[in-house]
Amino acid sequence: xxxxxxxxxxxxxxxxxxxxxxxxxxxxxxxxxxxxxxxxxxxxxxxxxxxxxxxxxxxxxxxxxxxxxxxxxxxxxxxxxxxxxxxxxxxxxxxxxxxxxxxxxxxxxxxxxxxxxxxxxxxxxxxxxxxxxxxxxxxxxxxxxxxxxxxxxxxxxxxxxxxxxxxxxxxxxxxxxxxxxxxxxxxxxxxxxxxxxxxxxxxxxxxxxxxxxxxxxxxxxxxxxxxxxxxxxxxxxxxxxxxxxxxxxxxxxxxxxxxxxxxxxxxxxxxxxxxxxxxxxxxxxxxxxxxxxxxxxxxxxxxxxxxxxxxxxxxxxxxxxxxxxxxxxxxxxxxxxxxxxxxxxxxxxxxxxxxxxxxxxxxxxxxxxxxxxxxxxxxxxxxxxxxxxxxxxxxxxxxxxxxxxxxxxxxxxxxxxxxxxxxxxxxxxxxxxxxxxxxxxxxxxxxxxxxxxxxxxxxxxxxxxxxxxxxxx
Amino acid sequence: xxxxxxxxxxxxxxxxxxxxxxxxxxxxxxxxxxxxxxxxxxxxxxxxxxxxxxxxxxxxxxxxxxxxxxxxxxxxxxxxxxxxxxxxxxxxxxxxxxxxxxxxxxxxxxxxxxxxxxxxxxxxxxxxxxxxxxxxxxxxxxxxxxxxxxxxxxxxxxxxxxxxxxxxxxxxxxxxxxxxxxxxxxxxxxxxxxxxxxxxxxxxxxxxxxxxxxxxxxxxxxxxxxxxxxxxxxxxxxxxxxxxxxxxxxxxxxxxxxxxxxxxxxxxxxxxxxxxxxxxxxxxxxxxxxxxxxxxxxxxxxxxxxxxxxxxxxxxxxxxxxxxxxxxxxxxxxxxxxxxxxxxxxxxxxxxxxxxxxxxxxxx
Numbered sequence: 001x002x003x004x005x006x007x008x009x010x011x012x013x014x015x016x017x018x019x020x021x022x023x024x025x026x027x028x029x030x031x032x033x034x035x036x037x038x039x040x041x042x043x044x045x046x047x048x049x050x051x052x053x054x055x056x057x058x059x060x061x062x063x064x065x066x067x068x069x070x071x072x073x074x075x076x077x078x079x080x081x082x083x084x085x086x087x088x089x090x091x092x093x094x095x096x097x098x099x100x101x102x103x104x105x106x107x108x109x110x111x112x113x114x115x116x117x118x119x120x121x122x123x124x125x126x127x128x129x130x131x132x133x134x135x136x137x138x139x140x141x142x143x144x145x146x147x148x149x150x151x152x153x154x155x156x157x158x159x160x161x162x163x164x165x166x167x168x169x170x171x172x173x174x175x176x177x178x179x180x181x182x183x184x185x186x187x188x189x190x191x192x193x194x195x196x197x198x199x200x201x202x203x204x205x206x207x208x209x210x211x212x213x214x215x216x217x218x219x220x221x222x223x224x225x226x227x228x229x230x231x232x233x234x235x236x237x238x239x240x241x242x243x244x245x246x247x248x249x250x251x252x253x254x255x256x257x258x259x260x261x262x263x264x265x266x267x268x269x270x271x272x273x274x275x276x277x278x279x280x281x282x283x284x285x286x287x288x289x290x291x292x293x294x295x296x297x298x299x300x301x302x303x304x305x306x307x308x309x310x311x312x313x314x315x316x317x318x319x320x321x322x323x324x325x326x327x328x329x330x331x332x333x334x335x336x337x338x339x340x341x342x343x344x345x346x347x348x349x350x351x352x353x354x355x356x357x358x359x360x361x362x363x364x365x366x367x368x369x370x371x372x373x374x375x376x377x378x379x380x381x382x383x384x385x386x387x388x389x390x391x392x393x394x395x396x397x398x399x400x401x402x403x404x405x406x407x408x409x410x411x412x413x414x415x416x417x418x419x420x421x422x423x424x425x426x427x428x429x430x431x432x433x434x435x436x437x438x439x440x441x442x443x444x445x446x447x448x449x450x451x452x453x454x455x456x457x458x459x460x461x462x463x464x465x466x467x468x469x470x471x472x473x
Numbered sequence: 474x475x476x477x478x479x480x481x482x483x484x485x486x487x488x489x490x491x492x493x494x495x496x497x498x499x500x501x502x503x504x505x506x507x508x509x510x511x512x513x514x515x516x517x518x519x520x521x522x523x524x525x526x527x528x529x530x531x532x533x534x535x536x537x538x539x540x541x542x543x544x545x546x547x548x549x550x551x552x553x554x555x556x557x558x559x560x561x562x563x564x565x566x567x568x569x570x571x572x573x574x575x576x577x578x579x580x581x582x583x584x585x586x587x588x589x590x591x592x593x594x595x596x597x598x599x600x601x602x603x604x605x606x607x608x609x610x611x612x613x614x615x616x617x618x619x620x621x622x623x624x625x626x627x628x629x630x631x632x633x634x635x636x637x638x639x640x641x642x643x644x645x646x647x648x649x650x651x652x653x654x655x656x657x658x659x660x661x662x663x664x665x666x667x668x669x670x671x672x673x674x675x676x677x678x679x680x681x682x683x684x685x686x687x688x689x690x691x692x693x694x695x696x697x698x699x700x701x702x703x704x705x706x707x708x709x710x711x712x713x714x715x716x717x718x719x720x721x722x723x724x725x726x727x728x729x730x731x732x733x734x735x736x737x738x739x740x741x742x743x744x745x746x747x748x749x750x751x752x753x754x755x756x757x758x759x760x761x762x763x764x765x766x767x768x769x770x771x772x773x774x775x776x777x778x779x780x781x782x783x784x785x786x787x788x789x790x791x792x793x794x795x796x797x798x799x800x801x802x803x804x805x806x807x808x809x810x811x812x813x814x815x816x817x818x819x820x821x822x823x824x825x826x827x828x829x830x831x832x833x834x835x836x837x
Contacts, residue, residue, distance in 0.1 A: 032635050303637040304635065352640075353637060353639055354486070354488070354637040354638075355637065358696065359713065362706065362709060362710050366706060381637065382486040383486040383694075383695075383696050383716055383717055383720055384486065384488075384489075384693045384696065389695075389696045389697065389698045390698070392700075393698050393700040393709055396700055397700050397703050398703070
């Protein structure tokens with residue numbers, strides 16, 4: 001490590017900073033910064049990393065970055081194709097294709113529209129989208145549900161429609177008296193026939209239902225088989241809707257749902273909700289379950305964890321999900337979670353009060369854990385900076401042999417700092433968006449401790465890239 | 474009563490946003506038997522209050538506070554309406570008005586400001602030849618002062634929005650560039666939570682607005698632990714506790730000294746069971762620390778249950794100083810000038826510059 005140059009250290013720092021930003025930032029309003037500040041800060045970071053570390057910029061597509069940033073990365077890579085050589089382009093193409101395959105279709109269509117607005121239409125772009133569209137399971141479904149998106153994509157990528165019927169549906173509506181494909185025909189009939197509305201996807205059917213004046217309760221009941229998992233979760237509290245199956249929900253999504261309920265309802269459905277959260281956590285932990293030894297966690301439920309109007313209670317939901325996930329990861333009941341408010345019931349967590357992180361860290365260190373996980377937005381304010389000091393003194397005086405491994409996970413991107421906010425230089429910090437990614441993030445956070453060099457970081461990225469492009473083929 | 478007794482209110486860890494520092498005031502337990510609620514008024518701009526005699530007080534009055542000492546707990550104040558309610562263009566009657574039951578409605582800050590505006594409002598008490606006819610006939614009327622609305626103080630809105638209210642918090646001190654701008658304390662934490670946002674509709678002195686506008690971001694007083702003597706977790710915990718104590722002491726003796734140590738002139742407005750509503754004026758001495766006017770409700774031991782202050786600007790302090798001195802010397806320019814160590818001509822100039830030239834016979 002001694003012979004490692006200063007430039008290498010800076011490079012490693014820049015890469016980690018970008019990964020943290022790409023995991024957490026979504027360009028939406030946060031508790032302390034507006035959407036505009038977030039986007040401006042993120043745009044700079046993307047440009048900086050793309051120009052200086054193009055290889056890394058592409059490789060982060062293989063990590064658990066959020067879809068907003070994945071779309072941005074793909075857009076910028078395609079727009080700046082001239083800066084890459086042939087070998088890089090091949091690697092980028094593989095990564096982009098693999099990432100598009102796992103992204104939600106509406107996001108891909110939105111990305112395509114953004115590329116169209118930016119007038120990016122090179123051969124590579126067209127080929128990538130041709131392949132992606134060819135891999136879609138049912139073009140007719142896309143034509144109905146993402147009509148505008150598919151239309152723009154077909155036009156922009158100069159693609160002939162797969163079937164003549166589809167072309168007529170998109171570009172010459174009203175030309176045909178009827179369609180052979182049942183979904184396309186249902187869409188035609190739904191203009192005048194109520195029964196046909198219920199053969200359409202939920203979002204499309206909603207518009208027709210409003211036009212036909214179908215009561216909401218009747219609509220929700222009859223459309224149930226056509227709804228997606230998340231649509232069911234969103235509408236299930238309404239009259240007539242079918243209850244969603246909580247057992248199959250991803251962990252963080254489930255935590256968000258739990259927090260959206262009132263305290264009374266949470267208390268009433270305690271068994272059901274706790275069971276669902278535990279099951280989701282076990283699923284997320286996978287092979288790691290029960291292997292992490294003694295864990296203590298400090299979880300932030302201060303007022304700032306209420307997030308913003310756009311990311312409602314997101315930081316608190318991440319903390320709640322982490323609570324259950326860490327419980328599953330710890331070996332046999334050797335887990336203890338401490339909320340900053342001092343509350344003992346995670347299911348009834350609510351964002352309130354200041355952030356006395358320092359005192360809670362002390363409480364957690366009292367348990368003599370093997371791992372200490374801190375989930376917080378890093379605004380330690382009661383008193384300010386105490387957590388950082390406690391961790392510094394602990395590391396220096398009381399635990400110099402590093403028996404306890406400390407990691408800080410931060411769900412909030414700090415637009416002014418171009419990174420997630422840190423507690424102390426000695427504590428590795430990683431951004432987190434979905435609690436499910438926690439094991440992978442803890443792995444990345446170790447690079448931030450400054451004990452592993454750039455070469456190892458690059459080989460880690462290569463390994464993840466190989467896994468990602470290999471597995472999605 | 475000559476000073477504010479802030480026993481029971483402890484300063485908590487400060488939170489900083491840009492140039493604004495907010496220091497929470499915590500109570501170990503709420504004041505028993507007193508609650509505050511807010512009643513909003515439909516037309517805050519140019520609202521009028523009828524005072525004693527023919528005097529009128531006109532200002533931006535967005536709401537009044539209702540103090541309830543019946544001990545029955547919080548409830549909607551009499552006259553509270555949901556939604557837009559009645560278009561009450563009617564002038565309010567008196568600054569503090571008894572309501573049915575053990576309730577008193579008063580207008581926060583305006584009560585204190587009116588006390589300041591009414592300072593020697595009657596004008597010259599002896600018709601010396603220097604004073605103008607209007608001054609002798611109408612006194613200082615119309616007496617005008619200006620202040621800034623909290624919403625117009627830069628960064629204050631954001632600072633209040635991201636402020637994390639502490640459990641047990643019953644008040645806050647607002648600093649701009651570390652100058653104390655306002656103190657606000659209520660009897661119960663729930664009242665504070667309900668009234669936290671009303672700071673935006675409060676009045677702030679010119680100085681606070683300028684400091685918030687031009688001041689640089691203030692630094693946080695972050696914790697510093699001396700690690701030389703720490704051998705165990707217990708030591709570490711003790712050192713961390715020491716930090717909290719050190720901040721509290723530093724705050725009370727350095728930052729909030731002008732609130733704790735200044736002798737004020739109190740006048741009682743209303744007696745409410747065991748409590749009393751007062752308004753107070755600072756000593757109008759120029760130079761030195763900030764001068765605050767305000768109103769307070771004290772319990773039977775004189776401890777503060779409710780407090781709201783307004784920081785006067787330098788010019789406002791100067792005007793108060795001149796008026797006090799003139800009145801003390803029966804409005805005789807020569808004697809007053811002598812007491813201030815100046816010549817009558819110089820005093821005349823000072824009166825003019827303070828914006829009180831309407832009092833003088835030859836306004837130039």
